[in-house]
Amino acid sequence: MATATDYVDVLIIGAGPAGLTTANSFNGSSLRVRIIDKKAAPLEFGRADGLKSISLEVLDSFGIGDTILKDAQPCEEIALWHTDPEKDGIISRTMTIPDRVEELGKAREVTLDQGRIERVMVENLYKHGSVRLSWNTQPVALHTDLLTIDDPEAYPSTVTLQNTETGIQETIHAKYVVGGDGAHSWLRKYLNIKFSGDLTDSTWGVMNLVPKTNFPDIRKVFVVHSKVGTVMGVPRENKLVRLYISMDGGTRHTSVKAEDITPEKVLEAAQAILAPYTLEAGRIPWFSVYNVGQRVTDEFSRYDRIFLVGDAVHTHSPKAGQGMNTSIQDGYNIGWKLRYVLAQKADRGLLSTYQTERRPVAQALIDFDRAYLETFARKDITHDEFLDAYLAGQAFTTGIHIQYPPSLLVKPVSTNSPPHTTNLASGKRIPDFQMVNQSDAVPVQAYHRFTNDGRFRLLVFPGDISQRERFSRYTQLGDWLAAHFLPGSGIEIITIHSAKRGDVEFMDLHPVFRPWNDEEGWDYWCIYADDESYHKGQGRVYERLGMSGGKGMLVLLRLDGYVSLSCGFEEAGALVDFFQQLKPQARTLSRAVRGFEAGQPVIPPRR
Incomplete structure (x- = not known):
């Protein structure tokens, strides 16, 4: 019997938390993405139930955090x-x-039932219509053409799918495959990837x-x-x-x-x-x-074409409360990277950072979980021992101390000037904070604003721009950014200043910070103040980030909220280097082209 054939950019196997997070990373894109699951529908009851703040921030970026929070x-x-x-x-x-x-x-x-969380994520996929979801569908065969895996336009993986009700098969040709099909993963077993660790x-x-x-x-x-x-x-x-x-x-x-x-x-x-x-x-x-048991696989990916996420690559005790959270983080980590590589034609080498970033986190969780499990169950433990272990677990399970290593996506910037911040570092996630919209005075949490749209975000912290010197430097930076980052370059620029809102006029700011669209006019959601709101107090962003208001600071955020690099205005050339290296066959630019140096005449005149 002949089977239907389709071509997709990404095939996701498994519609649990990991797979659904990966799929939601593509909402709003024009890429061809398919997600399948052998179940007939999302879970009804049970399984994981705890959502840490870091996972809620991911859901916030998908636009569904408040829906989850309302029921939780x-x-x-x-x-x-x-x-x-x-x-x-x-x-x-x-x-x-x-x-x-x-x-x-x-x-x-x-806390909220995993089934409810999955249903909200599924509804979000249907709402956007960017990803095709097929229930009662499972993979039965996979072949990868090793001769084409280095061709970014090739579809090296051929997957045979079968409907679990009708038995009808179809053939999918995929550029990339993601397996989020749980602890008994079909994909992991098919690839013959073994668990190692405590059995x-x-x-x-x-x-x-x-x-x-x-x-x-x-x-x-x-x-x-x-x-x-x-x-x-x-x-x-x-x-x-x-x-x-x-x-x-x-x-x-x-x-x-x-x-x-x-x-x-x-x-x-x-x-x-x-x-x-x-x-x-x-x-x-x-x-x-x-x-x-506490187990983790040695491989999280194969050929940088096939990726495993969530319980498919690491398992631990239910008591740790991290199963759904690590699955969400895995899914988002590979989801945004695949979207960026496909949409921006970026260097495929950045996909290798999925394993180098997420496997050490999984191993650290396994090590923590093993010790925590034994502490939890010991009958001879003292109260002080138990309290110390519990408080350590509180901090560990939030993920706030995760720091990804240097890579194509994480660039420590060396500088001879004093540090501009004490609480931000390349490879660490930026903490959530409240900021106030310059135009309408509405306060908003950062991760509600940092929506999942496939772009990096450049956060500009110019300090108190009601002061002439800082306003001048901020305008000079605007000239430089306009010359080096054209619209459609995969980057959104957001300003968070520390002046009083009433001392700043939106239309006085450089147009690069308030971009114009012929259909929608000015973008009023790119300028924010670290100022008092009318009903929700002040976010104290600069204070929370340990930031001096001195010469100004730039923070480049990846799509998952982790810091790619942070530097002063005077080191802005690092941004050009960063994005140049994400292009295939990157070349180093000369300092004369790169630099935004105070007082140097390399900045083009304002147009």
Whole structure:
């Protein structure tokens, strides 16, 4: 029987968090992208449920963060309970701490059912119509033509798809393939890529329930460490609570069979740990048992044409609460890079940064998770030991300390001048902050404004431009940018100044900072002030970023919010070098062409 044939730029296998994030990275593009899943629809219940702030920022950039947040349960407080030796081993609350990390400046985590998150992401794909999604569809064969993998216009991967209901097959020729098809990944197995790491699994019971209890902290994140075990509870939407319990005491070699564990046994274990408090279940809409080791693959990609994301390349305990978050980060990391390479005809070498950036993060999570899991389940642990481990975990799981290594996309700028900032570095993610629109006084969070549109963003921090000298330097920079970065060059320029809004006139600013469109007029959403808003206070952007207002600063943001480079106005030539190196067969430009040097006559006159 003849099969249908199609050609796509990107084929994504698996419509879970990793695959859907990759797919949403292409919204608004004209590229041909297809995502498939053997399921009939998104999940209904269960699996992961925690979204860290960094993942919400990704969803913000897709335009769906607020939709998710509206349904989610914020986590604001953590209660720690421990056995009290002075009360015959009865548990008692030892500490209540805020669930926050100061550097974030906002909520660290919210919880919501993975199925709901997936459905919102799917609806966003349908809304934009840029990506074709096919349910009940699975891959059954893959062939890669090694003779064409270096040709950027070739379709080296041929994938045979089959409808799981009708059995009808079709043939897809793809430039790139992304596998986000979970821990039992078909693509990983087909490529014969093996997991390595800790293969000694422990057994965990996880359930969502509506609790009937007199335990006082049931609507907080709580950790109870008693003489018979440890349970963690996480508040959820719709009156639900999720419980995590190690059913084998965290032993290195489990003797507990997953099929022998029932919801009743998990509930009984929780009841024993929480005693003398009582716990009953009004209803249990979802329950699961995990036998999960800490494992990571050696390969995250093959030929820089086929990529694996999320659980397809790393697994860890459910307790760490990072499964969905690392999947989202993996998906966004490769998604924006593929979009940029395809749309901008950029050097394919930047795709190799997916593995060099994400595999060390996955390995660090595995190492953390292994130690954290053992700490969580130990019966002899002291309260102070447990508290130290928990607080360390709070900071680690936010991802704020991730720093990607130097590469085509991360360029430390060497300079002899003093640093312009203390809180930004190449390879680190810029923290979220509030800024106020110059034109209409509306405050906005950075990641709501940094929408996913396939462009790098150049953030210009000129300081107080109501001062003549700083305004002059800002205008001079505008001349230089106009000469070196034409419209359509894959870069958006956004200004965040520190003057009072009333002291700055929008139309007095250089046109490169407020670009004109013949159909839509001036762009009023490119100039912002680090100023007081009428209803939401002041973001204190310069203070949060540790930025001096001196000579001005430039921060080049990748599409995923990580800093490619940061430098002073006087080192702006580094921007030209950066984008030149993203082109195939990059050549080094002379200093005379590159430089924006104060006082040098290389800047063209204003047109």
